[in-house]
Amino acid sequence: MTKYSLIFFFIGLISQAQEKPSIQKQEIIRIETELASDKMEGREIFTRGNDSASVFIQNEFKKIHLDYFEGLGGYRQEFTAKGKPANNVIGMIPGKSKPNEFVVFSAHYDHLGMKSNGKDKVYNGANDDASGTTAVIALAKYFKELGQNERTLIFIAFTGEEVGGFGSSYFSNNIEPNQVIAMFNIEMIGTESKWGKNSAYITGYEKSDFGQILQKNLKGSNFNFYEDPYPKEQLFYRSDNARLAYLGVPAHTISTSKMDSEPNYHKLSDEVSTLDLDNMTEIIKSIAISSQTIVNGLDTPTRVE
Known part of the structure; x- marks a missing residue:
């Protein structure tokens, strides 16, 4: 290798090292398609499909090399709901x-699981x-690669969530709320918002001023x-953010769902083909930047009063 070849080689290495991680549409499609596939059988709690989804998420966290959450020996946070075993999937940086x-x-x-009969039985969610x-x-992959988080x-x-918020209730009851600075709960971002x-x-x-901070960080973007x-829908109290919000945490849900006109909400037709995956990718990028x-x-x- 010549002297000039070595110079260009090292310049290339430096350039690669300086590249920031990015959120790629093809990765969004891969993950989304797997989670919403028929083989997940609608991911209803206490079912084989829910277990399959849990294993998939655990494997993704393992590939990213997330740390285990405090006191756990893996990515499963196990608990009992309605007298049956269940689990959240949790990792940390x-x-x-x-x-x-x-x-x-x-x-x-x-999600909602399956119908007992019919040509299309799966609530893909x-x-x-x-x-x-x-x-x-x-986002876990992005922040792990970025490696610049001062907070955990x-x-x-x-x-x-679909049957009473059991997972978020267990998590909220087993963490010190005063240590939680903010919660970005993400719910239904696959379709365009009303805007x-x-x-x-x-x-x-x-x-809280959570939203104002996020918007400030997006200054100069579109x-x-x-x-x-949809204030009448009381959405702030209807998703997994509510449990920590009750404890004073600025815990908010980010969504695009048009609750007055979302045609596939809680229907068999909630399939990947109905999503705007380009827009969804941009939303995830914006959450990364705004946070x-x-x-x-x-x-x-x-804090939330």
Whole structure:
């Protein structure tokens, strides 16, 4: 190898080292398609399909090399609901300078299961909430590769949301809420919001300055977070963020679901083919960018009263 070849070789290595991680559409498609596939049998809690989804998420966390959550010997956070065994899937990236301050990224991986008969039996739940779970996995990979989080990042896929929020209740009861700086709960981001592409809303926007911080970090982009346009639906209290919000945590749900006109909500037709995967990828990228100052310890959202 000549002297000049060596120079270009090392320049290439330096360039690669300086490249920031990115969130790729093909990865979003891969994860989303697997979670919403028929073989997951609708991911209903206490079923074989739910177990299959859990194993898939655990394997993704393992590939990313997430740490185990405190006190666990793996990625399963096991508990009992309705007298039956169930589990969340949870991993973490320890914070560099503020390891005892937690930022949570979450979604629920359970859905409605299957019908007993008919040509199409599977409630695939592509939007609800394979889309959110896909986002959590993609964000875990992004932040692990970035390696710049000052606060500890917790990535969790809850089970039991569809039947009473069992997974998020167990998690919330087994963590010190004062250590949780913020919770990004991601629910149904696979379709365009009422404002079109490059937008989403935040439930409970007025209850803390969480949303204002996110929007500030997106200055100069074409993405916008809005207040929840469906106040009568009480969405702030209807997803997995609610348990920690009750304890004062600025725990909010990010969504695009048009609750007054979402044609596939809780229907057999909620399949991958109905999603806008380009827009969904951009939403996940925007969550990554907008969360940076909270992740890096520069911003601390106000607590929820």
